[in-house]
Each structure stands twice: as C-alpha cells, then as structure tokens.
Amino acid sequence: MISPWAVLAGATAAGGLAVLISELRPAPPDLGQALERLHRAPNPRRTAATTVRASWYDQLGARALAVVGARVPQQELALVGRTPARFMAHKLLFALIGLVLPGYLSAMAAVGGVALPVAVPMLAGLGMAAGGWLLPDAIVQSEAKEARVEYLHGIAAYLELVALERASDHGPAEAMRRAAAIGRGAVLRRIRDALERAATDRLPPWDGLDTLAEELGLTPLQDVADIMRISGTDGAAVYDTLRARAKGLRDELLADELAKAGTDSERMVAPGAALTLLMTVLIVYPALYQMLHVF
Known part of the structure; x- marks a missing residue:
C-alpha cells in the first residue's frame, strides 16, 4: 500500500x-x-x-x-x-x-x-x-553586465547611423529618428521608444535620450544626447564628433574584450599544467614501475 x-x-x-x-516561461507582451x-x-x-x-x-x-x-x-x-x-x-x-x-x-x-x-x-x-x-x-x-555590453555595441552603431544621416543633410532631430528606425535590435528599439515618448510629450529627442541614459546608467548614450543637443541648438557640425565618439567607444569595447581574453588565457594555464603533469605521470609510471620491479 x-x-x-x-x-x-x-x-x-x-x-x-x-x-x-x-x-519561467516567457510572458506575452503587456499592452x-x-x-x-x-x-x-x-x-x-x-x-x-x-x-x-x-x-x-x-x-x-x-x-x-x-x-x-x-x-x-x-x-x-x-x-x-x-x-x-x-x-x-x-x-x-x-x-x-x-x-x-x-x-x-x-x-x-x-x-x-x-x-x-x-x-x-x-x-x-x-x-x-x-x-x-x-x-x-x-x-x-x-545579465545586466552582458546587456550593458550589448547596449554599448548598439550605441556605437547608432552613433555611426546618426553621423551618416547628418551627412545626408537631415536635421538633428530627423537624423536621430531615422537612425533609430533603421535597426530592429533591442537597443535601437529601446532608443526608438525613447524618441517616440519624447515626441509624444512634445520634447526634443535628445531629452528622450537623456531620460533613457539616466534610466539605464549609460554614459555613452548621454554623450549622444549632448552632441545632438549642441547640433540642434547651435547648429554645429557634429559629423566628425559623432564618428570620433563611435570609434572611441569601439576601442573601449575592444580593449575590454582583449583584457577578458587575457584573463581567460591566464586561467587556462593551471588546467593546462595539470593536464601536462597527468600525462607525464601516465607515460613515466609504467616504465618506472617496470624498472623498480626488475631490480
């Protein structure tokens, strides 16, 4: 029983x-x-x-x-x-x-x-x-550490897109919206939502990026907002500035990746040495055992 x-x-x-x-199952979108x-x-x-x-x-x-x-x-x-x-x-x-x-x-x-x-x-x-x-x-x-790296890559791409839109003689606000509308990734979608929210509140698009940068804690996104604010209020040419900031951000990401690769390589030294020692013991032990028992 x-x-x-x-x-x-x-x-x-x-x-x-x-x-x-x-x-744990993904929930449906909430309207x-x-x-x-x-x-x-x-x-x-x-x-x-x-x-x-x-x-x-x-x-x-x-x-x-x-x-x-x-x-x-x-x-x-x-x-x-x-x-x-x-x-x-x-x-x-x-x-x-x-x-x-x-x-x-x-x-x-x-x-x-x-x-x-x-x-x-x-x-x-x-x-x-x-x-x-x-x-x-x-x-x-x-998860946030991985998401931050993804956001930084997306922001670097967004900087390049905004620079290209500005080079095509689009206005600052229009360049920001057109650049955000090109991509379909999560980062550009988040930026696009921030710009649409700013437009709904009748605010400049760089104010929407300010809010998003403060919410996410991403300084490069704040830099985009500051650069475009200067372009929108003073009419400054920001093509070179945007390209330079994008290049600097990519260099920072590359340096982090190289540092991480170096750290991972150092961590592999101990397992590699242990494996080498184990193989040495496996190869030497039969011969040593035979020599000791012969004499």
Missing part, C-alpha cells in the same frame, strides 16, 4: 515544478506596460506605485518592495527589461524554495525510514532561504 505521505509529497513536488515552469512607457513623465523613476500589476505574482512583488532593507538595482533591472515587482517576486520565490526544500527532503527521508534531527532541516532551510534571497541579485548583475 502506498503511503499517503508519499502521495502528498509527490503532489507537492509536482505542483511546485508546474508553478516554476509557468513562471498596459507599453502604453505606460509611451505616456510616462519626462524624467520618471520606476517605483512600485507606477508598476503595472499584471498578476498576483507581480502584486506580491510590489508589496515586497516596501520591506525594510530590500535593495532594488533599478538600472540593472532596466537594462535586462525586468520590473522591480517581478524581481522581488523572484527573491521571495527562491527564498521560499530554499526554506521549504530541506524540510521536504527530511520528510521524504523519514518516509524512507531515515530520521533526521529537527534542527538539521531548520538550520539548512534558513541558510538556503538566505542564499535564495540573494541569488536573484547575482543573476540580475550577471
């Missing part, structure tokens, strides 16, 4: 797995969030009050934003396109999984006949809950 505790444990595990898969981005104030800061609450999951995360001591990386979340409410919901979910998992494993061990002290799952649950609470921060930081 199957134990009811085993059935309950299996149902709980299956339900948790189903909830986890449903949350409310798109409209909120278009009609947002010129210099906003996304908070729990302005977050569009699409589900109970986001509502729970929005309420968790009021927890004392909870730090929300606003710029990193903006880079990866994740809302603070969803970020806090992920923290709560991982912390809950870490808190419950040791108790669940202890119950399964008890069903199998292996009894553990109560203090073991309690202490392990607290430790895993703390680790689960901090895990989303590490994930967001890693």
